[in-house]
Amino acid sequence: MRKNNEIPVCFEGRPIYDIVLEEGLTSLSDRFLKSVPECGKVLLVSDSRVAGLYLEDTVRAFSSAGVGTETYVFPEGEENKTLDTVREIYGKLAGCRFQRGDCLAALGGGVTGDITGFAAATYLRGVRFIQLPTTVLACCDSSIGGKTGVDFDGWKNYVGAFHMPSLVFMNMGFLSSLDDRQYRAGMAEAVKSALIRDRSMFEDMLEDAASINARKPETVSDIIYRSCLIKKSVVEIDPGEKGVRAVLNFGHTLGHAIEKLSGFSMLHGECVSVGSVLASYISMKRGMISEKEYSDIVTLLDSLGLPVRTPPDISLDEVIAAAHSDKKALGSSIKFILLEGIGNGIIDRSVTDGEMYDALVALKGQAS
Ligand SMILES: NC(=O)c1ccc[n+]([C@@H]2O[C@H](COP(=O)([O-])OP(=O)(O)OC[C@H]3O[C@@H](n4cnc5c(N)ncnc54)[C@H](O)[C@@H]3O)[C@@H](O)[C@H]2O)c1
Numbered sequence: 001m002r003k004n005n006e007i008p009v010c011f012e013g014r015p016i017y018d019i020v021l022e023e024g025l026t027s028l029s030d031r032f033l034k035s036v037p038e039c040g041k042v043l044l045v046s047d048s049r050v051a052g053l054y055l056e057d058t059v060r061a062f063s064s065a066g067v068g069t070e071t072y073v074f075p076e077g078e079e080n081k082t083l084d085t086v087r088e089i090y091g092k093l094a095g096c097r098f099q100r101g102d103c104l105a106a107l108g109g110g111v112t113g114d115i116t117g118f119a120a121a122t123y124l125r126g127v128r129f130i131q132l133p134t135t136v137l138a139c140c141d142s143s144i145g146g147k148t149g150v151d152f153d154g155w156k157n158y159v160g161a162f163h164m165p166s167l168v169f170m171n172m173g174f175l176s177s178l179d180d181r182q183y184r185a186g187m188a189e190a191v192k193s194a195l196i197r198d199r200s201m202f203e204d205m206l207e208d209a210a211s212i213n214a215r216k217p218e219t220v221s222d223i224i225y226r227s228c229l230i231k232k233s234v235v236e237i238d239p240g241e242k243g244v245r246a247v248l249n250f251g252h253t254l255g256h257a258i259e260k261l262s263g264f265s266m267l268h269g270e271c272v273s274v275g276s277v278l279a280s281y282i283s284m285k286r287g288m289i290s291e292k293e294y295s296d297i298v299t300l301l302d303s304l305g306l307p308v309r310t311p312p313d314i315s316l317d318e319v320i321a322a323a324h325s326d327k328k329a330l331g332s333s334i335k336f337i338l339l340e341g342i343g344n345g346i347i348d349r350s351v352t353d354g355e356m357y358d359a360l361v362a363l364k365g366q367a368s
C-alpha cells in the first residue's frame with residue numbers, strides 16, 4: 001500500500017510542510033536545511049528517556065548540517081506537560097540568545113511535541129519548530145496538524161496554540177525501543193483514524209492484527225503512513241479546528257474524561273481505546289453501525305491488547321461530569337463523534353447523558 005515516503009501538508013492548496021518517513025537519520029540534515037532555511041541554531045527538546053536513547057545521534061545529524069545545537073531535557077511523563085516545563089524552555093532559549101530565525105526540534109512522543117510546539121508558538125511570538133516523533137502515537141497523530149499545548153491543573157491540553165511545524169521527520173528506527181504498552185497505546189490512534197475515515201484500513205488492521213502485534217516493520221510503517229494521510233486530509237480542510245477536524249476527537253470525549261479520572265494512570269491511547277468502544281456502542285445503539293461492525297471494532301482493539309472496558313473503579317457520574325466540563329463541550333451539549341458506518345465519523349451534538357451512562361454501564365469492567 002505504501003507509495004512513497006513523503007507527504008506534503010498543504011494550506012489553501014499551498015504546501016506548508018512535509019511529513020517524511022525514513023529508516024535512520026541519514027537524510028535529516030538535508031531535509032532540515034531545505035525545510036528550515038537560514039536557521040542559526042536549534043534547541044533540541046527531549047524527555048529523559050528519549051534523550052538517553054537518541055539525543056546524541058540526533059545532535060550529530062544536526063551538526064553535519066552545520067547547524068549549532070543546544071539541548072534541553074525534561075523528566076519523562078504527561079505530568080510534566082505543564083507551563084513549568086515551558087517556562088524552563090523559555091529560560092534556555094533566552095539564555096542561549098535564540099532569535100526569531102532560530103528553531104526548536106521536538107525529539108520524542110506527543111508530550112515532547114506538544115510542549116515544544118507550544119514553546120515555539122509563544123517564544124518571541126513564534127519561532128519555527130520541527131517534529132522528530134519517536135512514538136507510534138506521535139507518528140500517527142500528534143506530530144501532524146500544529147496543535148500544541150500543555151495540561152493545566154490536571155486538565156488535558158487546557159492551554160495551547162495552533163502552530164505548524166516546518167517539518168515532521170519520522171525515523172521508523174526510533175520505534176524499536178518503544179515498550180509494548182506504549183506501542184499498543186499508539187495503535188489506538190491509528191484505529192481511531194481508520195474508524196473515522198478509512199474502512200479498508202480498518203479491515204486491513206483487523207486482518208493484520210498478528211503482524212501489528214509482532215511489529216512487522218512494513219505493517220507498522222504502512223499503518224503510520226495511512227494514518228498520516230488521514231490526519232493530513234482532515235487538518236488541511238480545517239487547520240484551526242473550526243469544524244470537521246473535530247472528527248479526530250473520536251473516542252476522546254469520554255476517553256479524556258476517563259484519562260483525567262484515572263489520575264493519568266492509564267495511557268492516553270488506552271483511554272482513547274475505551275472511549276472509542278463507548279462511542280461505537282452509542283453509534284450501534286442508534287442503528288448507525290451494525291452489531292457486527294461494533295463487535296469487529298471491539299475485536300480489533302482487544303486483539304491489539306488495548307482496554308475495551310470502562311475501568312471498574314471510577315464513578316460513572318464523574319465520567320459524565322468530566323465529559324461536560326471538557327473544553328470541547330459547548331454549553332451543556334457535548335460535541336460527540338459518532339460513526340455513521342465504519343470509515344465515516346460524524347459530529348453529533350445530541351448525545352444525552354442517558355446514552356453515555358448506558359454505554360458506560362454496558363461496558364463496565366469487573367473489579368478484580
Ligand atoms: N497535538 C496533538 O494533535 C495531539 C494528538 C494526540 C495526542 N496528543 C498528546 O500526546 C501525548 C501522548 O503522546 P505519547 O503517547 O507519545 O506520550 P509520551 O511523549 O509521554 O511518550 C510516552 C513514553 O514513551 C517514552 N518514549 C518515547 N519514545 C520512545 C522510544 N522511541 N523508545 C522508548 N521510549 C520512548 C517516553 O519517554 C514516555 O515515557 C498526550 O499528552 C496527548 O495529549 C497530542
Ligand SMILES: [Zn+2]
Nearest residue numbers: 189252268272
Ligand atoms: Zn489522542
